[in-house]
Amino acid sequence: MQQIAANLAAVRARIDDACLAAERPPDAVRLLPVSKTRPAADVLAAHAAGCTRFGENRVQEAAGKASELAGVPGLEWVMIGHLQSNKARLVAGFASEFQALDSLPLAAELDRRLHAAGRQLDVLVQVNSSGEDSKFGLRPDAVPAFARALVAFDALRVRGLMTIALPSPDPALVSACFERVVTVQQQLRDAGTPGQSWDELSMGMSGDFEAAIAHGATVVRIGTAIFGARG
Ligand SMILES: *Cc1c(COP(=O)(O)O)cnc(C)c1O
Numbered sequence: 001m002q003q004i005a006a007n008l009a010a011v012r013a014r015i016d017d018a019c020l021a022a023e024r025p026p027d028a029v030r031l032l033p034v035s036k037t038r039p040a041a042d043v044l045a046a047h048a049a050g051c052t053r054f055g056e057n058r059v060q061e062a063a064g065k066a067s068e069l070a071g072v073p074g075l076e077w078v079m080i081g082h083l084q085s086n087k088a089r090l091v092a093g094f095a096s097e098f099q100a101l102d103s104l105p106l107a108a109e110l111d112r113r114l115h116a117a118g119r120q121l122d123v124l125v126q127v128n129s130s131g132e133d134s135k136f137g138l139r140p141d142a143v144p145a146f147a148r149a150l151v152a153f154d155a156l157r158v159r160g161l162m163t164i165a166l167p168s169p170d171p172a173l174v175s176a177c178f179e180r181v182v183t184v185q186q187q188l189r190d191a192g193t194p195g196q197s198w199d200e201l202s203m204g205m206s207g208d209f210e211a212a213i214a215h216g217a218t219v220v221r222i223g224t225a226i227f228g229a230r231g
Pocket of ligand 1: 034036057080081164205206207221222223224225
């Protein structure tokens with residue numbers, strides 16, 4: 001538990017340093033601790049150290065933690081992983097944000113379930129910036145048309161883009177991924193679709209968040225650097 005608080009402090013200091021180096025204000029980047037595979041006790045330890053929003057990638061696991069920790073005030077759950085349409089109802093019920101939107105059938109199903117629940121959901125569109133077939137997300141050139149089609153779903157509050165960069169030891173390849181997303185963001189801003197905001201860039205994980213901050217990330221999703229290696 002002490003370890004989680006110490007890791008959090010170290011990660012926060014590294015985020016501040018990266019902001020300073022990029023000449024960005026320290027509050028320009030928010031830390032999203034990724035608690036997937038970790039028990040509720042770890043979430044509580046991070047909560048005690050000031051975290052209220054947690055990233056999860058599996059719906060059942062997240063819903064379980066959300067109900068286990070229902071008594072903790074102010075906790076919010078951010079779904080960061082690929083979602084199948086048959087899980088949309090669960091997500092519409094408890095999540096405060098969904099960062100991996102990448103298909104219109106899923107958008108339609110989420111919208112339908114959100115209307116039924118009387119809720120809205122912040123969403124980020126996932127971009128496949130690495131070109132790897134194994135990665136979810138839209139190809140960068142497919143995002144503008146996708147964004148236009150999202151206008152039909154008024155329970156989805158479009159906030160920005162999310163990506164997972166190429167896991168590579170070559171910083172130039174990693175940076176190129178982040179740059180592709182920034183280019184798409186600029187195209188979306190130029191297109192100026194009413195009701196959509198593209199300010200949020202969720203990019204950067206334990207291994208590459210400093211580079212992501214240098215390229216304009218507003219949210220970094222950090223698991224192992226806070227909670228330790230996953231089993
Ligand atoms: C697991 C995960 C993370 C966190 O990865 P770490 O390398 O542990 O920081 C970030 N984003 C997504 C989408 C993930 O699934």
